[in-house]
Amino acid sequence: MHKARILLAASVAAIALSGTPALAERGTDGELKIIFWQAISTMNPYLSGGTKEVYGASMVIEPLARYDETGNLVPMLAAEIPTVENGGVSADLKSITWKLKPDLKWSDGTPVTADDAIFTWKYCTAPDGGCAQAAYYEGVSNVEAIDASTIKVSFSEPKPYPYSAFVGAQSPIIQAAQFKDCLGAKAPECTSANFGPIGTGPFVVKEFKPNDVVSFEANPNYRDAAKPAFATAIIKGGGDAASAARAVLETGEFDYAWNMQVEPEVLAQMMAAGKGKIEVAFGTQVERIDVNPYAVDASLGDKRSTKEAGPHPALSDPAVRKALSLAIDRDIINEAGYGDNGKPTCNILPAPDIYVSTNVDWCLKQDLDAANKLLDDAGWVKGSDGIREKNGVKLSFLYQTSTNSVRQATQALVKDMWAQIGVASELRNISANVFFGGDPASPDTFQKFYADVQMYTNNFDGTDPEKYMAGWMCDKIPSPASGWQGENIVRYCNPEYDALVKELGKTGKLEERAEIAKKLNDMLSNDVAQIPLIHRGQPSAVSATLEGVKMNAWDSELWNVADWSRKK
Template sequence: MNRTTMLLAGTVAALTMAGSAAHAERGSDGNLKVLFWQAVSTMNIYLSGGTKEQYASSMVIEPLAGFDEKGNVYPRLAVEVPTLENGGISKDLTTITWKIKPGLKWSDGSAFTADDVVFTWQYCTADGGGCAQKAKFEGVKTVEAVDPTTVKVTFTAAKPYPYTAFVGSLSPIIQKAQFKDCLGIKAPECTAANFGPIGTGPFKVKEFKPNDVITFVVNDNYRDPAKPSFASVTLKGGGDAASAARAVLETGEYDYAWNMQVEPEVLATMLKAGKGTIKTAFGSQVERININLTNPDPKLGDKRSTKEGGPHPAFSDPAVRKALALAIDRDIIVEAGYGAAGKATCNIVPGPDAYVSTKNDAWCLKQDIAAANKLLDDAGWKKGGDGIRAKNGVKLSFLYQTSTNSVRQATQALVKDMWAQIGVSVELRNISASVFFGGDPASPDTFQKFYADLEMYTNNFDGTDPEPYMAQWMCDKAPSPKTGWQGENMPRYCNPEYDKLATELSKTVKLEDRAALVKKLNDMLTEDFVHIPLVYRGQPSAFSNSIVGVKSTGWDSEVWNIADWSRKK
């Protein structure tokens, strides 16, 4: 087997999708009660970069293939995962052909066909629209329906890692019949479709109340007649992480609560009640502070926080960005907010191990207030009578925003104190997670609009290959009014050399060469101080002791195998 075949075939796993408990009968376990303290604002992941939307929508709309708990690719709507060995990938690596499982139906009873897959690509790449997952389709030239059950994806050049488009819960298939009038600028206007997509997953939406509650019921046309075990799912949104954890671990009111970003000592106390457990999966999540490289001044109107509005008056000086990074003590942040579920990092790619850089660890992982102050002194940023540095009329006084969460607010407070020691002042702002991650193009408070100087949150990538993730910082991925404020490049970074390397990565075959390029791209983002990585986070969630069949993963939707969950008899 040659190295290319090893690379492609080695990521593919054959799974048996059996749960830990036998499924006696579809719907026999009643209602599953789920709590997301970050409420869901849409069921269309193409219009949101939020993890909460990713997880909720993944119960309804599915990709051709997904990633299991080990990060391996496995077939969902496809018969098998295409490889060089089975002929699904062309020898020149320019095409991948997917065979769809026969007899698949949408939840409305209509046939699922290759035309729906083609349409999904057209939807995300339509002119005048904004697609939050556009990086998944980077390098895709055409998508063709060879016949009703065969889809051929052709790339603009050899694609050594072709498991991007239509793979993972960030790239699901949407129904052409439902979304055909929702292309481009019309996408956000299709409320009924966005709130209640017709899908192929184990559940379908019965009622959706944005930023509140979603009621799911069994999809009667789901391909496995014995699944799911639960007849319905009630997903309640809102509140905070601590109350969500308590509702599962102490009171037993809920069966599952996602994203327990709660102080370690608080969780330890809750676990003593004996009603639930915490499952933590490590993948690629990094809590980071994004630096706005454009000017967020409200006076700029529609050009605010866009490349057209010009560079940030202070962050255009790399010395300022580096000083902010040097002044942070990551170990204290980990100890205070994450415990064993976190590790200090200076990388935006924290795993898998083959892709992890250590180049900047020596200087970056150690707080150095003296070096940060000297850097600003040498760059001409002088302290005024109020202790805040300024230069040419520009003060180092910033708005620092994040979502509402006790751990994040504690981190903000720690960082504010650290930056005060180098003459930098920050105003702290927290925004409801349902709004911050909601993706509403009309809202001024979304993380995509970035109407602030600095913002903090966690992000990650599907699967174990970071190629599409690295494409997110290419120049054309920056959110703007032209894209309906969709896009993944929140700092508005634009470096032709970065784009060149990201394009090279998409064409590189050998695993060791791909790893070297990922490290270079990671280091470029770190050394250009596009953002400040803080914590490599595990993904802790709370589960009732009565729920079995869960296989936690950090490489895809946490509910990737919800069809196999059941209640202990």
């Protein structure tokens, strides 16, 4: 069998047509009320790596294709999924050609054309643009219009898995006419476009209040005249995860609450009210601790947390990084904060099963003796205060995360565990709206990483990890030059890693791709670029009055919001 056919038969399993008939005519079900305790700061996912921005924007702007609740690729703006068999993917694997659905319109009534896709590619790859999703366009050499409704994406080398650019909620198509003056360094300045993108999705932005609330109304030009069932929608931000859960499960004030990172026993008590339930999907989410390889002293100014600052005086030592991981009891953290919605992990890449490595399981069980020995052997000696030091450098770290009761409890547990090996921690929590907001002017974003270590969750769209693993390449590190955007938040830079990512991009057979992905995962874990903690499920609260919700761990949880309706 031709190598392209081997790959595409394996990687595009059960490609299906999207769409489920709505249960009501457009706008007859009133208002849909969604609550995100992490408030949305922009409606442009290309300017934020935050999940909240990606999910919010997915109600308005769409990709050519996305992943359904089973992880299968389904067409959105595209008429079908291109394959070698149907002629959409070239035999040499160096191009993929997409055909738009007929008569697609933007919400302002103008036609969607191939030129919009071309512009989107140029927008995300423009110099100094700071595109947060640049990994999706890795290896793309050109995007061109065969005609007004046909888009050809060419690759610099054969691309066995060509479903990257314009696929998934993190890589939607934006309107060229609206964003034409927003290329490069001008991208963050286009407030009107970034806050209210013209889209093709079931809703349009009516009003946007950053870090507060987004108000939507049904898109009058949506391609299905019967959808959405709701005339209006809101995504209210702020508060905390517990209050968001309560607003759905106890008071019934809201219909849907995303990201219920709440203690299991608290959620169980809330569900006893009978007004809603928790829906969980397991995908690729991992709660992890980033370990900063660069110096972060405030006196360094703009060089802080960049290569120009020089190596971190303590965390550049591999023995210190590994000791920090070995000292953590992941079982206790999971029991306290996640229960059945999580499980301890040493992998950055925790799913699907074919990609799961068992080569880094050394971190699964706490080993204080081994951690202490590592530090002893590396010359880190405990002082009179119990804190280890070496050459005048103390193992005392600023440990930051977003404000959340589970995360603060995890911080407290980790602080105690690290104290047992002579490591001190100063704990800091930052409002999630700010921490994940991506504002280049803020010193408190996870992209700037003005701390020694920081904790959060990340994941990726779909079931193929190539574009996700590309996010740790050297050229994806956030810096002042990129407006502090870029997927490589942890600042990992390893030429061997970069070379292996490129090898993955050239590899066709699924089993061989899985082996390379495992090696990439193992590099990150064994180098302790990050400390994986918990493979998290995605629990969200859903009102008993809402139907049509299909929990999706492979794309935006709001991926099929056009099909949601109120129970009659």
